[in-house]
Amino acid sequence: MDLNTIWFLLVAVLIMGYAVLDGFDLGVGIIHLFTKDENEKRININSIGPVWDGNEVWLLTGGGALFAAFPIVYATVFSGFYLALVLLLFALIFRAVSFEFRGKVDSDKWRKAWDLAFGIGSLLPAVLFGVAIGNILRGIPINSEGTFTGSFFGLLNPYAILVGVLSLVMFTMHGSIYLAMKTTGGQKTRLKNLTPKLWITFVAVYLLATLYTFFEAPFLFDGILSSPLFWVLLVLLLLSLLYIPVAVKSNSLGRAFISSSAVIIMMIGLLGISLFPMLVPSLTDLAYSLTIYNASSTERTLTAMLIIALIGMPLVIFYTAYIYKVFKGKVIISEDSY
Amino acid sequence: MDAVFLARLQFAMTVGFHFIFPPITIGLAWLLVIVETIGWRKNDERYTKIGKFFGKLLALTFVVGVASGIVMEFQFGTNWSEYSKFVGDIFGAPLAAEGVFAFFLESGFLGLYLFGRKRVSKGVHWFSGLMVAVGSTISAFWILVANSWQQTPAGFIVQNGRAELTGFWDAVFNPSTLIRFWHTFDAALITGAFFMAGVSAYLLLKKKNTEIAKISMKLALIFGLVVSVLELFPFGHEHAKQVAQTQPEKFAAIEGLYSTQQGAPLVFFALPTDNPPDLKGALEIPSVLSWLAFGDIDAEIKGLDAFPEDEIPPLWLTFVSFHNMVILGLYFILIMAIGVWYLYRKSLWEKKKLLKVFLWSIPLPVIACQLGWITAEVGRQPWIVYKLMRTSDAASVTVSAGEILFSIILFGGIYLLLGALYVYIMAREIKHGPEPLTSKEAIA
Numbered sequence: 001m002d003l004n005t006i007w008f009l010l011v012a013v014l015i016m017g018y019a020v021l022d023g024f025d026l027g028v029g030i031i032h033l034f035t036k037d038e039n040e041k042r043i044n045i046n047s048i049g050p051v052w053d054g055n056e057v058w059l060l061t062g063g064g065a066l067f068a069a070f071p072i073v074y075a076t077v078f079s080g081f082y083l084a085l086v087l088l089l090f091a092l093i094f095r096a097v098s099f100e101f102r103g104k105v106d107s108d109k110w111r112k113a114w115d116l117a118f119g120i121g122s123l124l125p126a127v128l129f130g131v132a133i134g135n136i137l138r139g140i141p142i143n144s145e146g147t148f149t150g151s152f153f154g155l156l157n158p159y160a161i162l163v164g165v166l167s168l169v170m171f172t173m174h175g176s177i178y179l180a181m182k183t184t185g186g187q188k189t190r191l192k193n194l195t196p197k198l199w200i201t202f203v204a205v206y207l208l209a210t211l212y213t214f215f216e217a218p219f220l221f222d223g224i225l226s227s228p229l230f231w232v233l234l235v236l237l238l239l240s241l242l243y244i245p246v247a248v249k250s251n252s253l254g255r256a257f258i259s260s261s262a263v264i265i266m267m268i269g270l271l272g273i274s275l276f277p278m279l280v281p282s283l284t285d286l287a288y289s290l291t292i293y294n295a296s297s298t299e300r301t302l303t304a305m306l307i308i309a310l311i312g313m314p315l316v317i318f319y320t321a322y323i324y325k326v327f328k329g330k331v332i333i334s335e336d337s338y
Numbered sequence: 339m340d341a342v343f344l345a346r347l348q349f350a351m352t353v354g355f356h357f358i359f360p361p362i363t364i365g366l367a368w369l370l371v372i373v374e375t376i377g378w379r380k381n382d383e384r385y386t387k388i389g390k391f392f393g394k395l396l397a398l399t400f401v402v403g404v405a406s407g408i409v410m411e412f413q414f415g416t417n418w419s420e421y422s423k424f425v426g427d428i429f430g431a432p433l434a435a436e437g438v439f440a441f442f443l444e445s446g447f448l449g450l451y452l453f454g455r456k457r458v459s460k461g462v463h464w465f466s467g468l469m470v471a472v473g474s475t476i477s478a479f480w481i482l483v484a485n486s487w488q489q490t491p492a493g494f495i496v497q498n499g500r501a502e503l504t505g506f507w508d509a510v511f512n513p514s515t516l517i518r519f520w521h522t523f524d525a526a527l528i529t530g531a532f533f534m535a536g537v538s539a540y541l542l543l544k545k546k547n548t549e550i551a552k553i554s555m556k557l558a559l560i561f562g563l564v565v566s567v568l569e570l571f572p573f574g575h576e577h578a579k580q581v582a583q584t585q586p587e588k589f590a591a592i593e594g595l596y597s598t599q600q601g602a603p604l605v606f607f608a609l610p611t612d613n614p615p616d617l618k619g620a621l622e623i624p625s626v627l628s629w630l631a632f633g634d635i636d637a638e639i640k641g642l643d644a645f646p647e648d649e650i651p652p653l654w655l656t657f658v659s660f661h662n663m664v665i666l667g668l669y670f671i672l673i674m675a676i677g678v679w680y681l682y683r684k685s686l687w688e689k690k691k692l693l694k695v696f697l698w699s700i701p702l703p704v705i706a707c708q709l710g711w712i713t714a715e716v717g718r719q720p721w722i723v724y725k726l727m728r729t730s731d732a733a734s735v736t737v738s739a740g741e742i743l744f745s746i747i748l749f750g751g752i753y754l755l756l757g758a759l760y761v762y763i764m765a766r767e768i769k770h771g772p773e774p775l776t777s778k779e780a781i782a
Contacts, residue, residue: 050449053404057445061437063411068434071426078415078422079734085416086745089409093752096405097759100398104763148736297427297503304506305431312438316446323446326457336453 003302004292007069008279010309012272014065018058019129019268020174020261025052027175029095029122030168031191032115040187041115043331045099045338047182050327052099054320056092068305072146072295073279080140080148081132084155088128095121103338123168130167134160137271138217139281142288146295149284159216166205170267173198174260177244181253182331195248195256203241219286220274230273237266344742345417345733350715351746352409354708355753359403361707364478364523365530366396367471369561373554374467378460383775387547388554389467390455391772392534395764396470397452402760404445406753411437417742421722421732425501428494428509429484436480444473478526479519486515488723489714490584501726517580518714521573524565525710528670529703531562535677536700537768539693546771552687559681563674569667575630581717582631585724586640587649588717591656593627594620595641601625602639610657615642648720656717663709666702673699 025048032044048055067074078085094117102114138159141150176198180191213220224230240262247256275281279295282288296302370389377385411433414422422429447469455463493508494501503509535558541551582589589595594605596615604626608617628637642650673695680686686693722729 050453051446053401053445054442054449056404056408057437057441060408060411060441061434063415064430064434064437066430067415067422067426068430071422071430074415074426074430075419075422075734078412079417079419079736082416082734082737082741083744085412086748089412090748090752092408093405093756096408097401097756100401101759101763104398104766297430300506301427301431301503304503305434308431308435308438312435312442316438316442320442320446323450326450326454334456336455 003299003306004296005277006306007065007296007302008272008276008292010306011062011065011069012268014058014062016265016268018055018062019171019264021055021058022052022125023171023264024048024175024178024257025055026122026126027171027173028179029118029175030126030172031175031179031194033119033123037187038111039333040183041111042103042333042337043183043187044179045102045118046333047179047331049099049338051324053096054323056096065305065309069297069302070279070290070292070295071297073290076142076146076148076290076295077136077140077280080150081135081155083152084128084131088125091121091124091128093121095125099338126168126171127164129171130164131155131160133167133271134163136280137163137213137220137275139283139286139289141284142280142282142290143284144288146288146290159212162205162209162212166202166209169198169202169205170264173202173244174257174264177248177253177256177260180248181257182329184330192248192251192253196245199245199248217281219281224273227273230270233266233269233273237263237270240266341737341739341742342730342733344739344746345737346729348417348742348746348749349413351753352406352413352749354711355757356403356406356410357707357711358704358757359399359406360474360478361526361529361704362399362533363396363403364471364474364526365528366392366399366533367467367474367530368527369530369534369557370396371468371471372557372561374464378464384550384553387550387772387775391550392537392554393452393467394767395533395537397448398760398764398767400444400448402756405756409749417734417737418722418732419734419736421727423500424727424732425723428487428491428501428503431503431506432480432484432487432510435483436477440473440477440480442473444470444477447473475523478523482519482522483510483512483515485714486518487512488721489518489718490514491723491726496726501723513584514577514580517573517577521569521577522707522710524569524573525703525707527565528562528569529707531558531565531674532670532696532699532703534558535562535674536697539696540768541771542687543690543693543697544769544771547774548687549775550772555686556681559674559677563671563678566667566670566674570671574664574667579631582639585717587642587645588651588656589631590640590642590644591651591653591717592660592713593639594653594657595627595639596643596653597641598638598644599641600628600638601636602627602631604630605661607661608657610654612652612654615653651717651719656713659709659712659716663706663713666706666709670703670706 028044028048032041035041035044098114098118098121102111102118135155140148141154143149173195176191176195180188180195183191240259243259244256244263247253247259277292278289279292280290370392373385373392374389376382377389447466450458450466451463451470454466487509490513492512493503493505495504534554538551538555538558542548542555581592593602594608594610594617595602601624603622603624605617605620605622608620610617625635628639629635631637631639642653676692677686677696680689680692718724720728720730722732
């Protein structure tokens with residue numbers, strides 16, 4: 001395996017890490033929009049209070065790693081998706097401060113405003129994550145110079161919007177399972193009843209999106225049907241997906257959460273296999289696509305970065321797991337809480 | 339207005355706003371490490387209360403820093419894509435390293451520090467505080483690696499139409515990295531010390547939890563005096579020497595040298611005018627600049643006239659920012675020394691006016707940091723990477739002026755709101771004060 005392929009895998013791992021970890025806390029934020037009771041709202045917020053910031057770091061590190069390993073992709077996609085990214089940043093800024101600000105002033109209006117910031121600030125990134133992935137899957141207009149030639153409104157095509165809806169439903173389901181795991185009583189029962197509905201919606205939208213992909217980006221299926229890895233991931237995906245409602249019904253919420261995490265990981269894995277070795281297909285001409293070879297840094301930089309990742313990431317995973325263990329179990333509101 | 343100008347305006351605005359918060363966070367985090375160490379080892383409740391109180395203020399500052407910092411991670415790609423393509427082979431690595439080594443550490447352990455006090459042992463809790471300080475410092479290191487590479491690039495070769503890495507460590511420890519790191523890190527410690535001193539002074543003035551406030555005031559003053567002195571010598575002095583050697587154009591602009599001269603004077607105060615090039619009302623000592631920069635009173639120092647006209651930075655803004663920063667730096671030493679003097683004389687608590695001065699001095703180190711940053715960045719112009727790439731060639735070609743104007747207005751609006759909310763909530767939290775000591779409650 002060459003360095004470029006390793007970095008393709010590492011960037012995929014960072015995206016998976018982000019989708020699984022920030023995925024559930026974006027989901028909690030979306031559910032927060034529909035929570036009425038003040039006590040339940042505080043439980044929502046505190047269920048992710050100590051960990052949301054660490055989860056968001058996966059996105060920042062993903063951005064940094066993309067810059068370091070595939071600078072041409074970083075530069076082309078981010079400048080091409082300018083207004084979409086500005087919108088994303090707008091949402092993330094308000095979301096970040098909403099946790100800290102909400103409890104600081106004792107007023108209903110104040111709290112409602114920050115509830116909205118938290119909710120919309122979670123919903124928008126969940127949708128935009130899918131819209132971005134949808135656009136990359138179908139390809140974006142890139143000319144022979146490697147320059148993006150499209151527009152903001154071109155990014156809002158039906159296919160990308162459908163993938164945006166898919167990621168919205170996926171994160172909401174993921175968040176609902178997480179929150180059910182962290183709550184008790186009526187709140188837990190309601191979340192447990194909500195999850196199967198989200199599950200059915202997710203399955204329906206996923207099928208529709210897959211079908212649409214056949215027409216929108218047929219090149220993604222070239223050659224992968226004969227790859228054993230594709231079938232392994234697909235079978236794992238289906239098994240994990242089918243297990244979610246079973247686990248929720250038997251109250252094994254921890255297992256349901258692991259399953260929905262696996263679903264997210266397998267989905268992104270499948271996308272990775274379909275794209276490889278492309279990173280961003282060009283809609284103008286597939287020959288202009290950005291690949292792991294024509295968009296990468298030099299071998300020296302990829303090596304240096306690999307060493308950094310091999311030293312850093314095991315440590316990150318170790319202490320992140322420890323921190324999750326410390327905060328394991330039901331949410332307890334105390335004087336330290338938000 | 340052209341797109342490059344707008345892109346620069348947006349970068350200056352977003353990085354300027356962001357840079358208000360990390361120095362406070364880093365400085366406070368290290369002060370809290372001291373506080374928590376004493377609290378843990380001596381099992382002293384007073385220190386735990388200080389830790390909890392300033393921990394809350396740290397969290398509030400941290401979160402606004404995070405919120406405004408997200409923009410920075412993406413902005414090189416969104417607004418400076420030509421730059422990102424040209425230097426990505428070198429410039430991306432420190433940003434990624436910052437994520438891997440710093441962001442995970444500080445954000446993960448801050449959660450544990452703030453919410454885990456009752457869930458983990460005292461030792462682990464202390465360790466989480468330490469990791470917040472270490473993480474935020476590592477973050478400062480890597481971002482200074484990236485920026486220093488723009489000032490004094492090293493470890494690369496231009497081929498295949500871009501700058502390609504030839505030596506990782508040469509690029510990381512380029513000629514200005516270490517001294518700029520110490521200079522900036524120490525500036526953060528000063529900022530933290532003034533923050534703690536100012537807040538403690540407020541509590542003392544309002545007679546709130548004075549028993550606790552006296553401890554934090556003492557700590558902030560002694561710590562503050564040490565780091566303020568260190569900032570002038572060696573860090574400030576060594577940094578200026580490095581600039582004189584590696585970026586003579588910037589040095590000329592900083593010191594107000596329009597023309598090359600031997601035995602160059604150190605200018606304390608002047609009002610520079612570009613047309614004709616002159617320093618109005620200059621207060622200066624002859625030969626001192628030559629001596630400070632090169633250890634020889636007769637050393638020749640190049641003025642702006644020694645360089646091609648399209649390779650020199652604007653003198654006015656560089657000069658004014660730098661000199662005001664230095665004046666503030668001298669003020670920090672003076673006021674901290676006065677504070678420590680009265681502390682030593684045991685009469686500080688009655689000096690109401692002095693306490694008020696400390697309260698109103700809270701924003702001054704933040705301003706000094708901003709001025710230092712302006713000096714560094716404006717003094718680097720017209721280059722985005724010194725002598726390698728011009729700022730005017732670096733902006734995204736696909737992003738229109740209208741789009742940038744839209745984002746400037748949006749970010750400008752958000753930052754005004756966030757800044758106002760930060761000050762408002764911070765003031766409320768400070769007025770609320772630390773929790774009273776439980777032993778006192780028992781007596782009452």
